[in-house]
Amino acid sequence: MTEFSPKAAGSSALGDVAETIDGGDMDCGSGLLLLITRAMRRLEGGQLLGIRSAEPSVVTDLPVWAELVGHQIDAEVAESADGPWWFAVRKVDQLSRPSVFSDGERTPIGRRLWAYTNFDCNLACDYCCAMSSPKAAARRLDAGVAREAFAEFAELGGRELFLTGGEPFMHPELGELIDAGAGLERTLLTNAMIFSRGRRLETLEKLDRSVVLQISLDSATPEVHDRQRGAGSWQKAVDGIGLARSLGFRVRVAATLYGEDPAGADALHERLDGIGIDRADQVIRPVAQEGFADTGLHVSIDTLEPEPTITADGAWWHPVAVTNPNLRIADSPLPLSEVFEVVRDIVSVQDAAERSGREVFRCA
Ligand code: SF4
Numbered sequence: 001m002t003e004f005s006p007k008a009a010g011s012s013a014l015g016d017v018a019e020t021i022d023g024g025d026m027d028c029g030s031g032l033l034l035l036i037t038r039a040m041r042r043l044e045g046g047q048l049l050g051i052r053s054a055e056p057s058v059v060t061d062l063p064v065w066a067e068l069v070g071h072q073i074d075a076e077v078a079e080s081a082d083g084p085w086w087f088a089v090r091k092v093d094q095l096s097r098p099s100v101f102s103d104g105e106r107t108p109i110g111r112r113l114w115a116y117t118n119f120d121c122n123l124a125c126d127y128c129c130a131m132s133s134p135k136a137a138a139r140r141l142d143a144g145v146a147r148e149a150f151a152e153f154a155e156l157g158g159r160e161l162f163l164t165g166g167e168p169f170m171h172p173e174l175g176e177l178i179d180a181g182a183g184l185e186r187t188l189l190t191n192a193m194i195f196s197r198g199r200r201l202e203t204l205e206k207l208d209r210s211v212v213l214q215i216s217l218d219s220a221t222p223e224v225h226d227r228q229r230g231a232g233s234w235q236k237a238v239d240g241i242g243l244a245r246s247l248g249f250r251v252r253v254a255a256t257l258y259g260e261d262p263a264g265a266d267a268l269h270e271r272l273d274g275i276g277i278d279r280a281d282q283v284i285r286p287v288a289q290e291g292f293a294d295t296g297l298h299v300s301i302d303t304l305e306p307e308p309t310i311t312a313d314g315a316w317w318h319p320v321a322v323t324n325p326n327l328r329i330a331d332s333p334l335p336l337s338e339v340f341e342v343v344r345d346i347v348s349v350q351d352a353a354e355r356s357g358r359e360v361f362r363c364a
Contacts, residue, residue: 014075014088017050018043025054028061036089040071045093048074054084062087100257100265102283106305109347110340112160113153114309114319115333117141117177121167122194125229127256129291129320132166139166139312143176145333149310150181152336162214164189164319175203178211187212187252192240193233205247213244214252214283220267228256241275252281258296259286288320301327302350306343315339317346 021039026032032053039049051062059076066073066089075088116130118140124133150161161184168174168190178186188207192215195204215237218225222234244251253272257264265284272282287296301317309316310333321327329342 018047020050023053027055027057043091049089051087114162116311117168118166118171127287127293131291131323141312143173146177147180160185162187169195169200189214193236209248213249217253218255220271254283291323
């Protein structure tokens with residue numbers, strides 16, 4: 001019989017475990033995870049739990065569980081080819097785990113509206129959730145439809161309007177679209193690369209200075225940004241940020257990253273601090289696995305807080321998912337009241353389903 005100790009595995013590769021448990025023949029679905037979870041509660045963040053298991057499926061399932069809950073498997077040692085196996089799992093304190101990604105806040109349904117002005121773009125970024133590019137169909141939002149939608153939004157009590165694309169400055173009537181949202185807190189998302197001259201510069205110069213410009217910049221130096229968004233795009237974005245600020249606009253800078261990159265995030269924050277962009281106006285978000293992106297954060301109607309979004313030809317659950325047929329909620333942007341009602345209905349059904357999945361076990 002195997003003595004229950006990591007040392008019996010003939011290895012010190014497990015490191016300094018704070019506690020050990022023996023899972024015997026249990027698999028992850030039949031009690032092992034409960035045993036591990038109870039043991040983890042007794043450990044401090046950063047400490048190691050030693051786990052012994054004689055069940056082969058645990059070799060596959062335990063790493064999946066660890067990734068899901070955010071713990072880290074530091075070592076795995078097999079006593080023989082047929083097991084048993086030893087694992088050293090490091091407890092990661094979720095609350096204190098730093099993330100480079102900016103925190104988000106839940107927005108009550110009806111307060112915020114997103115509108116895609118168009119889908120064509122001068123760039124074709126490799127993570128573009130809208131599948132925008134110079135060749136994409138423009139699918140321009142009509143200025144009349146925008147006026148109607150934004151007026152209805154204001155009447156319904158809406159406050160925040162975000163205009164995005166594609167590259168909005170490719171829409172010939174961008175100024176009218178933005179004017180249609182007067183009275184609302186307006187933010188215009190842009191790559192800042194094509195408004196430095198001609199008609200587009202005139203559009204920019206005429207904009208009300210209460211409009212916030214959210215400009216994409218993925219890194220402090222060109223390497224990451226240009227790799228993700230196209231050669232030479234970093235310098236043009238930096239120039240665009242400078243131009244917008246020189247014209248008196250409040251600029252929010254948004255970066256999109258494939259994964260946690262603390263050094264890259266720190267460098268970007270430092271650069272933006274250096275040019276006087278407030279920390280509240282520095283946003284770092286993960287790539288969503290939508291559109292052109294074949295990796296990234298998986299999103300679905302069950303995992304994504306709704307932020308209703310209209311396009312020329314429909315309405316969607318969230319702006320990051322406007323190419324995902326499963327997140328399309330209407331075939332027309334109007335009437336907006338119907339769009340919000342559909343979203344509210346879905347949220348009520350989700351809430352009810354969550355409640356009904358739990359039994360009430362009455363003891364008194
Ligand atoms: S991410 Fe933005 S800038 Fe890049 S292709 Fe998509 S719409 Fe254009």
